[in-house]
Amino acid sequence: MHAWTWVLQRISAVILIIAVGLHIGFLHFSNAGEALNYGEIVARLKTPVLIVFDILLLIFGLYHALYGLYSVFLDFDSGKKERVVVLGLLVCVGLGIVGFGIFGLLCTARSL
Amino acid sequence: MPNSHVMSADAFRTRSQMWDATGMWAWVLHRITGLGLVFYIILHTILMAGSLLSGKEDFDSTLSILMGHPVFEFLDILLLGTVLYHGLNGIRILLFDIGIGVRVRTQKDLFWIFMGVGAILWFWSILLKLGW
Numbered sequence: 001m002h003a004w005t006w007v008l009q010r011i012s013a014v015i016l017i018i019a020v021g022l023h024i025g026f027l028h029f030s031n032a033g034e035a036l037n038y039g040e041i042v043a044r045l046k047t048p049v050l051i052v053f054d055i056l057l058l059i060f061g062l063y064h065a066l067y068g069l070y071s072v073f074l075d076f077d078s079g080k081k082e083r084v085v086v087l088g089l090l091v092c093v094g095l096g097i098v099g100f101g102i103f104g105l106l107c108t109a110r111s112l
Numbered sequence: 113m114p115n116s117h118v119m120s121a122d123a124f125r126t127r128s129q130m131w132d133a134t135g136m137w138a139w140v141l142h143r144i145t146g147l148g149l150v151f152y153i154i155l156h157t158i159l160m161a162g163s164l165l166s167g168k169e170d171f172d173s174t175l176s177i178l179m180g181h182p183v184f185e186f187l188d189i190l191l192l193g194t195v196l197y198h199g200l201n202g203i204r205i206l207l208f209d210i211g212i213g214v215r216v217r218t219q220k221d222l223f224w225i226f227m228g229v230g231a232i233l234w235f236w237s238i239l240l241k242l243g244w
Binding site for chain 2 (some may be wrong): 010013014016017020021024028029034035036037038039041058061062065066068069072093097100101103104105107108
């Protein structure tokens, strides 16, 4: 792979350290003890900035996760054909999950 | 010991393959936690988006189990430890990549400082979870 994917892995790492920290802090420790409910999620998604935040978290999180998985795969011996197949599979899985996540967020945001 | 932070090529070749080397364990744990988090983020995204899409009742009943049942509370604490390790060791790797603290001795010190910070954050979050 080209170097820019490696650089993007570093950039996503920096973003995730901040974004995952905020995500866990706000969704799991701001109301410690109480389970989140649908109403709170809908109210939260009334703020467009938070939808953008969630979508970015989803994109950078899955990029970082799946590129990490690809790096583990590259540490084993593989042929060019195998690498193309695995990469293609990971791109499809990534796009599918990011797409489903964004779809879920936007549908929930619209059900105000 | 003069130059104790500088390893000869031979020493490096042997020591880097030894299982008592801190860096080796740091790397192994980074991999294991990373693979665990890949599995988790996929499951988490599908489950959250799926239960949001299936409506208020399904979402609320799913969340009351995930954020209420003792087994899931325990798994949550494990998840937090996994995220803290991967994130803090990741900061050490990022610093290494931009050339901060690249000497072997400094790397070991940085690793243990981050692990100390992680232990404190983990302990603190467990106390918060228990409602202290």
